[in-house]
Amino acid sequence: xxxxxxxxxxxxxxxxxxxxxxxxxxxxxxxxxxxxxxxxxxxxxxxxxxxxxxxxxxxxxxxxxxxxxxxxxxxxxxxxxxxxxxxxxxxxxxxxxxxxxxxxxxxxxxxxxxxxxxxxxxxxxxxxxxxxxxxxxxxxxxxxxxxxxxxxxxxxxxxxxxxxxxxxxxxxxxxxxxxxxxxxxxxxxxxxxxxxxxxxxxxxxxxxxxxxxxxxxxxxxxxxxxxxxxxxxxxxxxxxxxxxxxxxxxxxxxxxxxxxxxxxxxxxxxxxxxxxxxxxxxxxx
Numbered sequence: 298x299x300x301x302x303x304x305x306x307x308x309x310x311x312x313x314x315x316x317x318x319x320x321x322x323x324x325x326x327x328x329x330x331x332x333x334x335x336x337x338x339x340x341x342x343x344x345x346x347x348x349x350x351x352x353x354x355x356x357x358x359x360x361x362x363x364x365x366x367x368x369x370x371x372x373x374x375x376x377x378x379x380x381x382x383x384x385x386x387x388x389x390x391x392x393x394x395x396x397x398x399x400x401x402x403x404x405x406x407x408x409x410x411x412x413x414x415x416x417x418x419x420x421x422x423x424x425x426x427x428x429x430x431x432x433x434x435x436x437x438x439x440x441x442x443x444x445x446x447x448x449x450x451x452x453x454x455x456x457x458x459x460x461x462x463x464x465x466x467x468x469x470x471x472x473x474x475x476x477x478x479x480x481x482x483x484x485x486x487x488x489x490x491x492x493x494x495x496x497x498x499x500x501x502x503x504x505x506x507x508x509x510x511x512x513x514x515x516x517x518x519x520x521x522x523x524x525x526x527x528x529x530x531x532x533x534x535x536x537x538x539x540x541x542x543x544x545x546x547x548x549x550x551x552x553x554x555x556x557x558x559x560x561x562x563x564x565x566x567x568x569x570x571x572x573x574x575x576x577x578x579x580x581x582x
Contacts, residue, residue: 298323304425305433309391312433314425315382323378328370331363334387334399336440338410338418342380345372346406353406355380358418360410362444364399383418383425385437395441401448413443416505419468435575442576446507463501466491470498471506471513478517479540484510514540516577519554522547523574526562535559 298321305312315337317323339359346353346361347370355361361382363369373380410418417440424432469491474480487510488498502510522539526532533544536559541547551559555573562570 304428305430305437307434309388310434310437311386312421312425312437313384313386315384316380317378320377322376323373325371325373328368331367331369332365333363334365334389334392334396335363335384336414336444337361337363337382337384338414338422340381340383340422342378343374344378344380345374346370347372348405353408355406355408358410358415360407360414360418362399362402362405364396367405369405383422385421385440387441392441395445398441398445398448402444411443411447412504413447413507414440415464416467417443419464420471438575443507460501463493463497464505466493466498467501467505470502470510474510474514474517478514478521479538481540515550519551520574520577522551522559523555523562523570526559527570532559 298318300316300318302314303311304314337360339355339357339361341357343354343356346355348368352372409415417436421433421436421440424436470487473487473490484495484499488495491498493501499509502508502513506513508516518540522535522541525535525538530538532548536544536547539547541550548559551562554577555562557565565573
């Protein structure tokens with residue numbers, strides 16, 4: 298018997314926790330057919346996936362891709378399975394321009410995730426732990442963008458293993474930037490905070506986030522600027538309160554990023570504004 302807990306649901310996607318009721322014997326179906334576009338992360342436990350004559354044992358950190366019509370089988374070694382997964386399911390309209398990513402990935406299951414997916418798994422697991430629906434939606438979208446980016450750059454078929462020390466350092470740095478995007482801190486300062494050198498932190502950022510630390514700072518400042526404009530702040534006040542020092546540069550960057558002038562931001566519908574900010578969070582530069 299399987300058990301699902303819906304953690305977040307929007308018109309485009311849903312995030313669910315998947316596990317098994319304790320102390321209830323489980324029988325694996327002979328065959329399963331997926332009905333959705335989905336990316337699933339294994340949070341704990343182990344189980345085997347059989348697909349196309351191939352058997353792969355998944356464990357903590359492994360990734361499982363499925364799409365409509367995808368046929369597979371799962372096999373558990375225990376009578377009372379303990380595996381837990383976090384599954385992101387996408388509605389068809391959300392993947393209209395992204396279906397190719399599942400095909401181009403060249404895999405349905407990976408024992409170890411690609412670097413970008415490893416980073417996203419850390420962030421979405423944290424959001425699930427804190428039951429933060431906004432962050433769950435944000436990182437669910439980032440998972441889709443990571444899959445697209447990997448497929449587009451030919452990274453998806455390689456063998457990768459996340460370096461825990463570097464990945465933890467990147468996650469810690471990203472959280473610090475998100476908490477205070479206005480802070481004037483050098484890469485060297487941020488690297489010292491997490492016990493790395495500047496070059497190592499920059500390389501790790503590019504590996505796991507797909508961008509440089511400075512670009513991530515700019516991304517967070519732009520998201521903060523959108524929030525300030527939403528609250529009714531003027532363009533000039535927003536510029537300086539979000540960490541920009543030059544008004545012209547801020548206006549150009551804001552328009553290039555969001556597709557609308559800062560002065561016209563509030564004329565865009567609320568849901569569309571939120572969508573653009575969420576896309577910014579997961580977009581590789």
